[in-house]
Amino acid sequence: xxxxxxxxxxxxxxxxxxxxxxxxxxxxxxxxxxxxxxxxxxxxxxxxxxxxxxxxxxxxxxxxxxxxxxxxxxxxxxxxxxxxxxxxxxxxxxx
Amino acid sequence: xxxxxxxxxxxxxxxxxxxxxxxxxxxxxxxxxxxxxxxxxxxxxxxxxxxxxxxxxxxxxxxxxxxxxxxxxxxxxxxxxxxxxxxxxxxxxxxxxxxxxxxxxxxxxxxxxxxxxxxxxxxxxxxxxxxxxxxxxxxxxxxxxxxxxxxxxxxxxxxxxxxxxxxxxxxxxxxxxxxxxxxxxxxxxxxxxxxxxxxxxxxxxxxxxxxxxxxxxxxxxxxxxxxxxxxxxxxxxxxxxxxxxxxxxxxxxxxxxxxxxxxxxxxx
Numbered sequence: 001x002x003x004x005x006x007x008x009x010x011x012x013x014x015x016x017x018x019x020x021x022x023x024x025x026x027x028x029x030x031x032x033x034x035x036x037x038x039x040x041x042x043x044x045x046x047x048x049x050x051x052x053x054x055x056x057x058x059x060x061x062x063x064x065x066x067x068x069x070x071x072x073x074x075x076x077x078x079x080x081x082x083x084x085x086x087x088x089x090x091x092x093x094x095x
Numbered sequence: 096x097x098x099x100x101x102x103x104x105x106x107x108x109x110x111x112x113x114x115x116x117x118x119x120x121x122x123x124x125x126x127x128x129x130x131x132x133x134x135x136x137x138x139x140x141x142x143x144x145x146x147x148x149x150x151x152x153x154x155x156x157x158x159x160x161x162x163x164x165x166x167x168x169x170x171x172x173x174x175x176x177x178x179x180x181x182x183x184x185x186x187x188x189x190x191x192x193x194x195x196x197x198x199x200x201x202x203x204x205x206x207x208x209x210x211x212x213x214x215x216x217x218x219x220x221x222x223x224x225x226x227x228x229x230x231x232x233x234x235x236x237x238x239x240x241x242x243x244x245x246x247x248x249x250x251x252x253x254x255x256x257x258x259x260x261x262x263x264x265x266x267x268x269x270x271x272x273x274x275x276x277x278x279x280x281x282x283x284x285x286x287x288x289x290x291x292x293x294x295x296x297x298x299x300x301x302x303x304x305x306x307x308x309x310x311x312x313x314x315x316x317x318x319x320x321x322x323x324x325x326x327x328x329x330x331x332x333x334x335x336x337x338x339x340x341x342x343x344x345x346x347x348x349x350x351x352x353x354x355x356x357x358x359x360x361x362x363x
Contacts, residue, residue: 055272056271056275058271063330065334085321088248
């Protein structure tokens with residue numbers, strides 16, 4: 001199963017500046033492991049040691065937050081799109 | 096009831112002829128009270144267009160002064176005003192544009208002690224703050240008081256907008272229960288930003304404010320709009336209310352405001 005994964009700007013350093021990559025797997029968890037095998041260090045930025053996404057990062061399958069689906073066990077199918085959305089505070093950019 | 100001057104009828108004519116706005120809608124805008132958190136990247140364009148639209152009462156909180164490096168995106172200020180308080184500079188621009196707008200300035204830093212009093216006067220809070228402690232403080236205070244937040248953030252070439260309306264949709268903690276630890280998430284000046292992105296996102300926030308004030312269309316409650324400038328793409332993700340949310344969930348654990356320690360980007 002190949003799906004498209006959207007990489008947020010802050011993590012693009014780990015994907016050679018690619019905003020969109022392809023990963024293989026039939027669940028979110030497998031997709032994240034596959035991402036790690038392609039881009040060393042990326043999983044640790046997204047997940048806690050137990051494999052669930054960190055509290056300031058959300059993972060979406062298409063337009064749904066996986067926390068409201070089956071979490072990391074959520075099944076994915078061909079053509080799905082996964083987005084990784086971290087909390088970002090940039091705004092005023094005063095200084 | 097509606098008592099516009101000839102000048103106001105002319106100034107707002109392109110609003111008034113819209114059936115969705117009309118004289119009554121314009122009146123609502125003139126009576127609306129909107130608070131801007133910061134007159135920086137997002138606050139500058141937002142304040143400018145809110146004033147142009149005739150939002151009659153604008154509050155601006157900022158303790159900073161205009162710096163040359165701000166002017167790449169903070170269009171409410173100007174080269175001549177470098178060194179001036181941002182609030183004062185913003186007020187001057189707004190009054191030159193539209194004398195109908197009553198501007199109230201707060202030259203202070205938002206914290207758990209002053210926030211309740213500050214937001215109390217306003218119906219809508221435009222959050223363009225550049226740090227997590229403020230985002231969480233504003234979220235919690237608005238959940239407690241039932242005020243609507245129009246949230247925007249920008250980073251490099253990407254921006255996000257959403258509306259948090261207590262009771263009707265999720266809050267910021269439903270998305271992200273706790274702020275990231277220092278060094279784990281980008282904010283502030285780290286990485287830079289394409290200046291005009293502030294205009295795009297700040298003005299999308301204004302569109303949402305106007306829709307809420309007018310009661311028209313579908314406000315961006317429960318949706319996160321993401322703008323990717325490099326790929327010219329808008330995406331909309333669903334945001335859901337979390338029953339376990341520490342502040343707006345069924346058994347909230349946060350009942351008082353928290354002042355998180357301020358940090359900025361990666362450790363130096």
